[in-house]
Amino acid sequence: DQQVKQNSPSLSVQEGRISILNCDYTNSMFDYFLWYKKYPAEGPTFLISISSIKDKNEDGRFTVFLNKSAKHLSLHIVPSQPGDSAVYFCAASADFRGGADGLTFGKGTHLIIQP
């Protein structure tokens, strides 16, 4: 049973436009959410996070939105750049300090930025 779901395995966006990556979760105990970016042959890199006490967190071109009632979060990248082409993982935890179950990841969305 997948507790964190990324329903789009891939997404293609034109350079300069907005990229929106979506993530849904089922475990109501999750209260801390993260996005990671992964290039081939490299480990995931932390991108941005959000606590459940917030509904938005912004860092430069990256904004994460959290809708707790819908158990849904999204990552917006504006404007999209060629270097953003990567696999993006959504992850969740019941405790930002480190839950007993570690991080629960989605299966990832492969973002392709078209020139």
Next chain:
Amino acid sequence: KAGVTQTPRYLIKTRGQQVTLSCSPISGHRSVSWYQQTPGQGLQFLFEYFSETQRNKGNFPGRFSGRQFSNSRSEMNVSTLELGDSALYLCASSKAGPLYNEQFFGPGTRLTVL
């Protein structure tokens, strides 16, 4: 500052064998977590070590084990390998526990079981 290193980067084994993977965390980091990445299941948490003690464990069979040394380096062992163990194994380190926004991943070890 050197990043998280994992050795070997690639490994091919046959069913029934055992394998040991190594992870060297960033200097000063005491927490090491291990994850398995497969196309079907995505990234799944294996276990976390802190100060040579396993603190947290995911839902994997006992064939998967690990340990951490006094210098914080960690190894994971998989015994009696199965075809389904073919995966990318990632380790991640952080200073004092898996503070996730301060967790750094290594490049992974690609294990292929034939």
